[in-house]
Amino acid sequence: MSTFPVLMIVSAVTLLFLFRLVRKHKRDSSKSYPKGSMGFLPVIGESLSFVNAHKANRGQEWVEERVAKYGPIFKTSLMGGPTVFITGRAGTKFVLGAETEVLAPRQPFTIAAIMGKHNLFEVSGTKRYKPLRRAMMSFLKPDILQGHTKLMDNMVKARIDNETKGKDTITTISFMKKLTFHVASQILFGIADDSTEEALYKEFGYCFEAMWSAPFNFPGTTFRKGIQARKRIVNTMLPIMEKRKEQIKKGTLNPMNDVLSCMLSLETEAAENGDHEEPITMNEVIDNFVALMIASHDSSAAVLTWVIWKLAKDREIYDNVVREQMSIIEERKQRQEGGGEADGLIWGDVSKMKYTWRVVQEVVRVIPPFFGSFRTAIKDTSYGGYDIPKGWQVFWVAFSTHMNNDIFNDPAKFDPSRFDSKSNIIPPYSYLAFGAGHHICIGLEFARVEALVVLHHMVTKFEWSLVNSDEKLTRLALPYPEMGLPINLISRSSC
Numbered sequence: 024m025s026t027f028p029v030l031m032i033v034s035a036v037t038l039l040f041l042f043r044l045v046r047k048h049k050r051d052s053s054k055s056y057p058k059g060s061m062g063f064l065p066v067i068g069e070s071l072s073f074v075n076a077h078k079a080n081r082g083q084e085w086v087e088e089r090v091a092k093y094g095p096i097f098k099t100s101l102m103g104g105p106t107v108f109i110t111g112r113a114g115t116k117f118v119l120g121a122e123t124e125v126l127a128p129r130q131p132f133t134i135a136a137i138m139g140k141h142n143l144f145e146v147s148g149t150k151r152y153k154p155l156r157r158a159m160m161s162f163l164k165p166d167i168l169q170g171h172t173k174l175m176d177n178m179v180k181a182r183i184d185n186e187t188k189g190k191d192t193i194t195t196i197s198f199m200k201k202l203t204f205h206v207a208s209q210i211l212f213g214i215a216d217d218s219t220e221e222a223l224y225k226e227f228g229y230c231f232e233a234m235w236s237a238p239f240n241f242p243g244t245t246f247r248k249g250i251q252a253r254k255r256i257v258n259t260m261l262p263i264m265e266k267r268k269e270q271i272k273k274g275t276l277n278p279m280n281d282v283l284s285c286m287l288s289l290e291t292e293a294a295e296n297g298d299h300e301e302p303i304t305m306n307e308v309i310d311n312f313v314a315l316m317i318a319s320h321d322s323s324a325a326v327l328t329w330v331i332w333k334l335a336k337d338r339e340i341y342d343n344v345v346r347e348q349m350s351i352i353e354e355r356k357q358r359q360e361g362g363g364e365a366d367g368l369i370w371g372d373v374s375k376m377k378y379t380w381r382v383v384q385e386v387v388r389v390i391p392p393f394f395g396s397f398r399t400a401i402k403d404t405s406y407g408g409y410d411i412p413k414g415w416q417v418f419w420v421a422f423s424t425h426m427n428n429d430i431f432n433d434p435a436k437f438d439p440s441r442f443d444s445k446s447n448i449i450p451p452y453s454y455l456a457f458g459a460g461h462h463i464c465i466g467l468e469f470a471r472v473e474a475l476v477v478l479h480h481m482v483t484k485f486e487w488s489l490v491n492s493d494e495k496l497t498r499l500a501l502p503y504p505e506m507g508l509p510i511n512l513i514s515r516s517s518c
């Protein structure tokens with residue numbers, strides 16, 4: 024065969040390639056990208072240096088170094104992709120207030136694989152986001168949660184009594200993880216059977232580890248163990264969900280019983296009514312069960328652990344919290360004597376725990392459970408004079424407003440009174456412990472009630488001291504005490 028046609032084809036392809044390259048270069052050189060370093064290694068970029076700094080609780084320094092060098096908007100390469108960090112209140116407002124059609128939350132590969140492709144974080148920016156969020160919110164709104172306060176109170180009290188019986192030391196993080204998992208299982212998901220809860224607790228433990236592991240799906244890897252655990256979770260939950268769907272259909276189960284039933288009832292209703300909105304599918308319910316369990320219990324456990332730490336460190340704050348909680352007990356006694364509500368906390372009691380809640384808010388201002396999080400540009404966009412091309416990641420950072428002197432006066436000082444809304448107004452997009460804008464945490468009210476109920480029982484039952492007074496903070500995604508925060512418990516009856 025003559026070589027001429029082959030040469031012609033090769034030349035044409037080469038010319039086309041060169042033409043495209045020049046066009047791309049021209050296009051790119053007309054763009055203005057933020058300053059910054061993409062690291063030396065392709066794909067890895069600056070991921071290792073960021074993750075190491077983050078783990079050692081030097082994430083803030085890592086960001087501040089780059090802000091000093093490149094400005095409040097800088098580029099880097101993280102988790103396999105070009106990433107723009109946007110700091111400060113106006114920048115945070117841009118990121119968190121952006122429509123999901125422009126910037127959508129997307130999780131790194133390992134997290135998305137564990138939570139499933141239909142989870143709320145992954146589907147934002149698609150038409151499935153709104154019906155799913157609505158289904159969850161129908162249970163998580165305050166007027167529905169009110170009805171569950173008593174049950175939560177009984178459950179928390181019983182679990183704390185049981186888990187501390189005969190013990191004078193507990194490891195706070197594992198104690199709180201089990202407690203918040205228990206509350207989430209029963210109240211959020213209606214799982215009342217202890218052995219199912221225990222089995223799920225173990226499986227979710229593998230899932231957590233896998234979410235932050237290297238994405239290698241080979242036998243024996245942490246990621247593979249998480250994927251297998253997820254499969255077992257699905258196998259455990261599917262028959263439970265099928266049974267519950269039947270009960271809702273027959274009218275023997277109130278769909279407002281828990282968030283899982285809310286999602287299942289929408290599936291049932293939409294399927295029966297032939298609604299034009301596509302019904303929520305079983306796959307969507309299961310993925311969002313996994314995502315909600317992960318979103319709900321670990322963050323609450325981390326927050327409670329740091330509040331316990333703070334209360335052990337700061338006697339004045341601790342005394343103020345104790346005073347408020349003891350007054351709730353006093354009021355309850357008076358209520359009972361007057362023939363009112365029987366034993367136990369009710370919604371009205373929780374609403375009075377204003378100081379304790381301000382302490383929690385201040386703890387998560389100083390130690391935000393989420394350092395920040397990713398968005399992905401769904402289309403080309405720009406901010407602050409810089410272009411952000413489609414596909415690039417954008418990262419918002421909580422401390423950049425939490426530690427800003429212009430927003431929080433003397434930000435290094437621990438001062439719960441900043442959250443007293445009568446004397447202070449915190450500008451929008453400044454306090455980011457629970458996010459802000461379109462994706463603000465839907466579990467905030469649940470987390471608030473849970474934290475207050477747990478703290479009520481802890482401070483009215485015990486005094487405590489830290490086993491290691493200088494325990495360090497380490498971060499995976501969430502902030503954990505390096506040694507799990509062991510504390511010595513002294514029962515109040517023996518104080």
Ligand code: HEM
Pocket residue numbers: 128143144147156163211315318319320322323326392393396397455456457458459461462463464465466467469470
């Ligand atoms: C103290 C505990 C909690 C903290 C600190 C927390 C924090 C956050 C933050 C910072 C976000 C925003 C993430 C972003 O914009 O990228 C968020 C979103 C979310 N949280 Fe929470 N959360 C907590 C408890 C809960 C609970 C109890 C639930 C469920 C019952 C929950 C469910 C969610 C969901 C589903 C979203 C995504 C909302 C959306 O994209 O529309 N969280 N949370």
